[in-house]
Amino acid sequence: MPDAAFPRMTSVPETAHWHAIPHEEVAGRLGVTSAGLTPEEAQARLATHGPNALPEPPGRPPLVRFLAQFNNALITFLLAGAAAALALGHVVDAGVIVAVVLVNALVGFIQEGKAEQALRAIRNMIAPHANVVRASRRRSVHARDLVPGDLVLLEAGDRVPADTRLIRARGMLVDEALLTGESVAAAKNEAPAPVEAALGDRHSMAFSGTTVAAGQGAGIVVSTGTHTQIGRIGRLIADVEPLATPLLRQVDAFARRFTWVALAGAAALFAFAVAVRGYGWSEALIAVVALAVGVVPEGLPAVITITLAVGVRRMARQHAVIRQLPAVETLGATSVICSDKTGTLTRNEMTARRLVLAKAGLAEIAVSGIGYDPQGALGWQPPGEDARGDPAEAAALLLRCGLLCNDAHLHAENGVWRAEGDPMEGALVALALKAGLSPEAERGAFTRLDEIPFDAAYRFMASLHRDPQGEAVVFVKGAPEDVLKLSGAPGGGVWEAAIARAAAAGERVLGFAMKRLAVAPQRLSFDDMREGFDFLGLVGFIDPPRPEAVAAIAECRSAGIGVKMITGDHAATAGAIARQLGLAENPVVVTGAEVDAVSDEVLVDMAASTSVFARTSPENKLRIVRALQSTGAVVAMTGDGVNDAPSLRQADVGIAMGRKGTEAAKQAAEVVLLDDNFASIVAAVKEGRTVYDNIRKMIAWTLPTNGGEVLAVIGAILLGLTMPMSPAQILWINLILSATLGLALAFEPTEPGIMERPPRPARAGLLTPFMLWRVVLVSVLFTLVSFGMFFQSLWRGQEVEMARTLVVNTLVVMEIFYLFNVRFLHMSSITWRGALGTPAVLLALVAVVAGQFAFTYLPLMQAIFDTRPVALVDGVMIIAIGVALMAVLEGEKMLLRRLGIFTASQM
Template sequence: MPDAVPPATVPPASPAFHTTDWHAIPHEEAAGRLGVSTAGLTPEQAQARLAEHGPNALPETAGRSPLTRLMAQFNSALIYFLLAGAAAALVLGHHVDAGVIIAVVLVNALVGFVQEGRAEQALRAIRDMISPHANVVRASRRQSVEARELVPGDLVLLEAGDRVPADTRLFRARGMLIDEAILTGESVAAAKNEAPAARDAALGDRHSMAFSGTTVAAGQGAGFVVSTGPHTQIGRIGRLIADVEPLATPLLRQVDAFARRFTWLAIASAAALFLFAVAVRGYGWTDALMAVVALAVGAVPEGLPAVITITLAIGVRRMASRNAVIRRLPAVETLGATSVICSDKTGTLTRNEMTARRLVVAAEGGPGEIAVSGIGYDPDGGLNWSGAARGDPAEVAAALLRCGLLCNDAHLHTENGVWRAEGDPMEGALVALAVKAGLNPALERGAFAREDEIPFDAAYRFMASLNRGLQGEALVFVKGAPEELLKLSGSPGGGVWEAALARAAAQGERVLGFAMKRLAGAPKRLAFDDVREGFDFLGLIGFIDPPRPEAIAAIAECRSAGIAVKMITGDHAATAGAIACQLGLAATPEVATGVEVDAASDGNLVELARRTDVFARTSPENKLRIVRALQSTGAVVAMTGDGVNDAPSLKQADVGIAMGHKGTEAAKQAAEVVLLDDNFASIVAAVKEGRTVYDNIRKMIAWTLPTNGGEVLAVVGAILFGLAMPMSAAQILWINLATSATLGLALAFEPTEPGIMQRPPRPARAGLLTRFMLWRVVFVSLLFTLAAFAIYGQAVWRGQEMEMARTMVVNTLVVMEIFYLFNVRFLHMTSITWRAALGTPAVLLALAAIVAAQLAFTYLPVMQAVFDTRPVALLDGVLIVAVGVALMIVLELEKALLRRLGLFAASDM
């Protein structure tokens, strides 16, 4: 290998050179700072530097022991709350009930234990992306070494298909394209050359660097390792992931706060009631204790945590049918609370299929513009003049179209009815364009056989092919950077082509230029001397990765739901802004770059993040700061991503959403949700399902707490007024268990209410009990209590024994819970409709189960013996059902009155 740099005389400046802008200095200077030449390091130098810098591997993080992680799952007020309910059941001798509660606690702990190590898994996934072996030159000899043994200064050889083993400053690049999607998110491979890049260049524009973990897509090159292990770009991302603290979801925060307050309130109330019963009412210690236990049993919603878990699990199943796989159960509900979605562009909002959108061709009277219809690689479409017609557009553009097809290595094929491109995405778009114009790629390539080619190289920024013409003449076709091809053609047009280029760039298009010339003779090989001048400039073709049609509709739905959508991409600002306009993010989207994010202080970034629609040319640190800035405003942020560069922000977001098709394992491990179809519309569908899940959880709470409240007030009222207990503790426990296992569970299967995506997102810091919910708890609890004492009083007044009166009270409360269930199924609209009356299969099944259970409770001798019940007469049964109907009417009137008076906002309902 010839020396590309002089022998080194300067020892490496360790460890400060890890912060050097290697991409911005000449490779000769880089070699001097590293103290190396193209002879490579000697084995002794390599060993010394390995001892100094450590292995080229990401550091292992010390995780907690399994026992510590398991015990941490029980450190929660909610868990203490559940265990208190189990203790109450044990005191009453209901071991089955206690076992169910303890089982719920253990299942929740097991789920948390399994999910605890997600951050460590994400770091391991990143570590696995470092290449296991590398080809290097040491002591003038090529050899293969383990990647972990690479050191700064090592000379690395890279070829197509290789994974780059460490951050490398290139000193030679020949036709080199590197897929950097894991770091930049861009699907088009980055062209590399050895010239210095701008010092402030974004990561995707550092053409003189090859970064660890990326893949060489084409060509070959060589360079000097400048950063290893944790100092690489991928290592920096690993540190960012490790520094991100996991966030509690809105539901878990609300449940935890509710559980703490409820636990202290229950303890205080029980203690006060116990003292009152003993000191004022003269209860014996045993009787007072049993009354307090009855109060605890009535207050504790034993089945609520289990039903919440089941509701979330049902949401997981529903979302899976919408192509969203949930990796962490609470993420179901967090999606429903989302107020900001930060989305990647390529493949999520767009099709990730380059499409030729515009042709500018040389024609009579000057360049003419031709619009191309159709999207993606599907060759269904056509060509039409944008201005005045100048003949058949396909004929006028024939030379341009043929050049694009012949100077091209891509092929199209169909897979299950979907068109795919093999090769470069822009070349695939050129093949699709040729078919739209009526050309047959196989016939054209056969008629104009290729003899030789000069592959694309970033050094000269074009590709050339030598083809045999129909009469045997030699034709040279060239495609590449328009400014380079205009030079080869003598800059024709007097600035007209430059103006067309500026218009295309302003609309976010990637533009290629095309030219051709005929050679006097037919050379066997195509040399650079053949492509230096004398070309006829054929025209320009503008490409764009078109928006997904369903993404446009989904963004409109987000706007109606009060959800802000922000695009965060590694693409150029003009391209991102143009796509944002087409997607409808805003009429005139505000665009900021990663440079502006870097320059903003944390305080200023909050306002920048709030008002900006598109962030372009962003780094992993930029994305992380943007998410944190949005969260500081109280927003619940959903973040999408697919690359290693997205992993820190995916973990930081309230809900991270990774792409299933193109997503890296590191992104999937850091996220809570994985999209199977990489489609933004699936995110919005998941948000809708999340809102439905939260609605159903609120319905269960709105149904459970008032019914339990009625039982509690009945116990409290009996003690305060010195009355007999209208129900025994065992009967209260029966009501709670029987109804929560049937009626409460039915609410988990409720379908989406109409208009759910026309509501604004609920506030992230809102409590579990809104003002309307608190009103409902008090109002319905009082209705239940009054009904219980009314039925009990009239039964006693008629001379019924206490056991019969209590049986009627239990049945009355169950019937009221049935009718209240039908009322609470629709919190935002009336429940007196055919749809509400017919119910759902889950509601009808629950209704049949609870009716059968209550008939057994009332009439089955075994149940009568256990719960001390008596058979209820037919007329008493009619009276009990009438109480339920009256409750339904009162609550529907209350709902209508509250809506008319506007006492509660939509978010409170």
């Protein structure tokens, strides 16, 4: 950096290409010398540019946020139901409904503000202090006080405080996973990077929020606050509008239609009762209130909430923590999963997979085993070439070089092997163990005297050792092209072809060489690295796919769920992993640069046909998710870094990694995976489908009860007949059934073949054609049976109170048998499994039976509900009616399946 003074600047030139400009020119543009800014100039720039911090997210006042929870048609309708119950004097029922409304409002109030939490988590990632040079003196300043032009000093372990153009980098590696998703730390140097370089390839930049993993350096601050890469991501999160989940959209649409139909029907019925049937005002009002009480499914929100809560508990057993209840059901509607690669689809453990030996005529050795576990073996490739001898012996020099020119260590924790140090160096230690070498013995026998740390400027590491005979030997490992230059290895394009083959297989490749010295130097210098090296060969590394992820992707394909890999890794590596995972027969790979080059309209088709997106930016991920959603897809997005937060927020369900995920990603997501495993996502999708199935069963079971009651009330008024049930008895039916049998459906297990069905359409209504048919059919059957029981009782000369008691008991028994029918919507219920039920069903059955005996025979209940005791013969007849209903509905189910009247998406 030049020492001459540059004109002081009060504004930073607007450019997006600091990485491509020589650092001397950057210093000139920002008006800074090697002495750094003066305190006065720093203060002036702070006043101009503002603090190096992200802004507080805007928020609504708490009262406004709370009241907004009531701006919902279903909530309004529930409150109307509470008013109706209160008008009948049923204070307890009204209180329960109001309590449900308040609980829902409180949950929404607490859950709201997810974007603010994500922004707050990102702000916390900015380093609190930074070491700078100002007025030729090293100072520690608060990160908020950094300004463009500040000269920042960076060391291993430091968190980068602002976007910085490096002017010096010595062995500098920066962990940029939170921005790029790369599992390997990025090597840095001060040379300009190409203008078109992706974020992960800008080797001349250190970005705010990333961590210096090794080495040291210095740089000029070029962007602060919201102008940094991490600040830009914060702006993206703030701009994302949260989407309602499919279930909430369906419930809201259902509630709006339901409300208007119910209100119109009640008004028309009231007018008809007064004008045509000559009812008095109070009598007509009581009839309409009975209709309102019958039509309002007051237990629906509570049972839906409980069903979702049961799903949350079940998903926790699958290592998926749900942060928002509706996300349980959204997972079940997922039609596309956009997944990160590293650690989710792969193990996030580098593994040496291939050795190419120089002395054996470029013979290849395959390495078995996965991750850092030293279980595995070396074998010639192709196998059966025993004439070459023991592969471990043939590769001994290469293995020793990889083990000694290495600072990593392996250790086992509870049977799980972990690497301390660079992942690729850890893989080399595991490789040596597989070949029978002892790291402790080898490092003890070959004493290290000195080393040259890895640096991006020369792209290799060298170590000087004294061997057991007392001779000096230098081992080198690094980028194959650079190690080949050191050794002058012959062979024309042979080695280049071997490197290209490994890269095409998605492998990262290191080259290895060694040289013996007559005399060990006091210090290992670059003069010792000029010539005389023997090239030993290559090692190819890969982050292997998780075996369970391969099976999970196959299950997704059978379930009609698309899987797309969106990663910051290189295209060749991502494509090779995609083929091993079975994402597609011939996975299409598209880079972030290609995404940038197309319009939103073109991207829709590209997103649908592409299996792998590589070298992607946060904007790329956001656009890809939106493009998929524009086709009607329900998108689940996984991520772990700050760069993933906007797309996690945009997706229908965001899934953050619990182990390696940043706090910003977790706050932006609805689901957190405790094991960072793609298989857990698929298990959670299966549970989500089960939850939705159970909600549908509960609705298919609840609405006919209400429908039967409503049709009975309407029929009585239209025909001028005595109502077969009183309003209080209607409330009793709703209360006893929704609190027991309806709740039992929340605990139903997964139906067989659930992952063989296609995802349900995102825009499908809450009531499918099959469910509408079922509601109408069962409501009509309930109504006809109710009137039949009522009039046959009157025909036998029994009083109205006795007839009504029989009707109530008949409805309850029919609901019990109907419950066993509706437990299996996609298969027959007449099975041993169907007959046994579940513990929840059996407990609910006991509670209902006990409640009905009390309703029928307990004097207190008889006084409250005006009931009469039922004779044994009538009880047997009621049970027979329930059995007959079960037989009719099972026959209907079988007939519909055989005729194929309803498709899978209409069920």
